[in-house]
Amino acid sequence: MASVSDAVLKEMTQEERVKALGMTTDQLTGRSMYMEFDPDATERFAYPWAPDVDFNKRTELDCDGMTATEVNANIRSLMDEGYGSIVIKNPRGMHSLGVGILNKLNLIVEGSTGYFAVGLIDGPNVRINGRVGWSCGENMMSGTVMIEKNAGSTFGAAIRGGDLVCRGSVGSRTGIDMKGGTIIVGGDTGALSGFMMQRGRMVVCGNAGKNLGDSMYDGTIYVGGEIKSCGVDAVEAELTDLDKAWLTRKLTQYGLTPEKGVDHFTKIVAGKQLWNYDNLEPNEKKLIL
Amino acid sequence: MCGIAGIIHKGKSSNVGGEMTAMLQALKHRGPDSTGYAVYAERDPGDYVMRIKLAEAEDMDRGRGIHAVLEERMAAVDAILDEHGANVKGKDRVRPYALRYVLTHEGDTGAMAGHIEEIEDVEILSMGSGLELIKDLGDAADVAEAYGLNDFEGTHGIGHTRMATESDVDIKSAHPYWAFPYNDVSVVHNGQITNYWIMRREMERKGHRFMSNCDSELLAVYTAHNLANGVSLEESLKRSIEEIDGVFTYLVCTKDQLGMAKDTMAAKPLVLYESDDLIAMASEEVAIRAILPHEIDTTDPYDEEVRVWQA
Numbered sequence A: 001m002a003s004v005s006d007a008v009l010k011e012m013t014q015e016e017r018v019k020a021l022g023m024t025t026d027q028l029t030g031r032s033m034y035m036e037f038d039p040d041a042t043e044r045f046a047y048p049w050a051p052d053v054d055f056n057k058r059t060e061l062d063c064d065g066m067t068a069t070e071v072n073a074n075i076r077s078l079m080d081e082g083y084g085s086i087v088i089k090n091p092r093g094m095h096s097l098g099v100g101i102l103n104k105l106n107l108i109v110e111g112s113t114g115y116f117a118v119g120l121i122d123g124p125n126v127r128i129n130g131r132v133g134w135s136c137g138e139n140m141m142s143g144t145v146m147i148e149k150n151a152g153s154t155f156g157a158a159i160r161g162g163d164l165v166c167r168g169s170v171g172s173r174t175g176i177d178m179k180g181g182t183i184i185v186g187g188d189t190g191a192l193s194g195f196m197m198q199r200g201r202m203v204v205c206g207n208a209g210k211n212l213g214d215s216m217y218d219g220t221i222y223v224g225g226e227i228k229s230c231g232v233d234a235v236e237a238e239l240t241d242l243d244k245a246w247l248t249r250k251l252t253q254y255g256l257t258p259e260k261g262v263d264h265f266t267k268i269v270a271g272k273q274l275w276n277y278d279n280l281e282p283n284e285k286k287l288i289l
Numbered sequence B: 001m002c003g004i005a006g007i008i009h010k011g012k013s014s015n016v017g018g019e020m021t022a023m024l025q026a027l028k029h030r031g032p033d034s035t036g037y038a039v040y041a042e043r044d045p046g047d048y049v050m051r052i053k054l055a056e057a058e059d060m061d062r063g064r065g066i067h068a069v070l071e072e073r074m075a076a077v078d079a080i081l082d083e084h085g086a087n088v089k090g091k092d093r094v095r096p097y098a099l100r101y102v103l104t105h106e107g108d109t110g111a112m113a114g115h116i117e118e119i120e121d122v123e124i125l126s127m128g129s130g131l132e133l134i135k136d137l138g139d140a141a142d143v144a145e146a147y148g149l150n151d152f153e154g155t156h157g158i159g160h161t162r163m164a165t166e167s168d169v170d171i172k173s174a175h176p177y178w179a180f181p182y183n184d185v186s187v188v189h190n191g192q193i194t195n196y197w198i199m200r201r202e203m204e205r206k207g208h209r210f211m212s213n214c215d216s217e218l219l220a221v222y223t224a225h226n227l228a229n230g231v232s233l234e235e236s237l238k239r240s241i242e243e244i245d246g247v248f249t250y251l252v253c254t255k256d257q258l259g260m261a262k263d264t265m266a267a268k269p270l271v272l273y274e275s276d277d278l279i280a281m282a283s284e285e286v287a288i289r290a291i292l293p294h295e296i297d298t299t300d301p302y303d304e305e306v307r308v309w310q311a
Helices: A006-011 A014-020 A031-037 A068-080 A241-253 A283-288 B016-026 B057-061 B065-083 B109-116 B140-147 B196-205 B215-228 B233-243 B285-289
Strands: A054-062 A083-089 A106-110 A122-128 A142-147 A163-166 A179-185 A199-204 A220-223 A234-237 A266-270 B003-009 B034-040 B047-053 B087-095 B098-104 B123-128 B131-137 B156-162 B186-193 B246-253 B257-262 B271-274 B278-282 B306-310
Touching: A006 A014, A006 A241, A054 A068, A068 A083, A179 A241, A199 A241, A220 A241, B003 B016, B003 B186, B003 B246, B003 B257, B016 B034, B016 B140, B016 B156, B016 B278, B016 B285, B034 B140, B034 B186, B047 B131, B065 B087, B065 B098, B065 B109, B087 B140, B098 B131, B109 B123, B131 B140, B156 B186, B156 B246, B186 B215, B196 B215, B215 B233, B215 B246, B233 B246, B233 B257, B233 B306, B271 B285, B278 B285
Parallel strands: A054 A083, A083 A106, A106 A122, A122 A142, A142 A163, A163 A179, A179 A199, A199 A220
Antiparallel strands: A220 A266, A234 A266, B003 B156, B003 B278, B034 B131, B034 B156, B047 B098, B047 B123, B087 B098, B123 B131, B186 B246, B246 B257, B257 B306, B271 B278
């Protein structure tokens, strides 16, 4: 994709500018999505069944001797009781911890989790003071997730919104199929990160493994370190002042701004040479099939 | 999907059997069909431990005649050991079909092992001066209790919980695999090897034997071939990433080393914990937490990553 210069951006309207930078917030289609994203229906920003919680009401939940199902059911019960801040103790690598939280909530995990931590969430602010296994934040819709240590592979797979942040390094296929939101990695990421990425932004402060952004449709990847190789149809684009401003703001927000700033970051976008959406299927082919 | 685990203590022994049991039991959900251990301990100089399977576990349900058959096979094993001049210092029959020998032998152990495996349905699971390889149907708690592994003192070990996909639920398809006839080398694997038959034919042409149709056995044979030809464990692991196709993460143990390799796609998981005196790894963090419940730092090895640790 040809990059857009700052001069051209300045001439654009705000709407044109955000689209040119891949920051479009197009309303998602589909019955369930419409309910959540219609900006004119503010009463629908929360799910109708979401309990009203008080962030100042805090409690602890000890996972010892509990299954993930029991822990997650307890989190829901506590939210029903109005608790807005829940501290999870002794997770010890438990899988599927904190999945499907569709509400505002401060969730603090004192330790490390296994696979699928805080997947399918829509709204909570999560801090995990340990590491996470594979597929953390998968299909996340909104909210923030901060992981203090490392993360496994498929970090933020198919994420649609919110900020998913890992201070350490993450495994392979980070942000595979991501459709929105922001993934930030303080360290390195493995091979095939951003594979089939469709929207959103990924920031890797360290190095990226091979085949970065392979077959990405859209979206933007910023890498502060070395890129082992770019994947098919992933190309380097100009890092504009707007990119730098956004990177600085976003990394500062999470205390991850590199000492040497963000000027050295490489920006990767889709070359869009694989785009064939507008090509009509030939009649001959239809006849054969 | 299978679960793999490994642990190595640097310069000391520990209850490796109990640690492996805790780790493997935590991985039971990844594969409940069978569980296997390859554990290593210091032994008296010159001593070998040989683990033998006289039949499959399911054979025990095939009628009363099986017990007489097992007696015949055991007698045949004893005769061959005697013929090759092995001095049997101890012999345990852990299960009707599972034997453990402690012996000394001055001659060609490979030839002796080959001779024993000429007995119908008899398979040597392991023979080594440090290695003991135990595998059977069931979960880790079952196998550990039956074989008395919860108190096994040793330096390092690897283990496997199997979900059978491409071969049968039986002991011969269970992991770990011994790198026959290379003493003290064992392998556990999680993944699928897509050029299995090509590589198997190549290894068979070079004179290596296969006891199962499980693709994981190839890794043991491949490693044995390389080590027998003077290739270091680390180099063998690196070569495997180039020469073996598929998605895989596998662990290899020798008498004093533990190594790991991950394929080019990094499609199979491994979580790694390293400290000055202990290295532990498993398909999932929950297995490491089973022995290290306090807060620790762990990492995921990347694609094409190879590591080797010394006991």
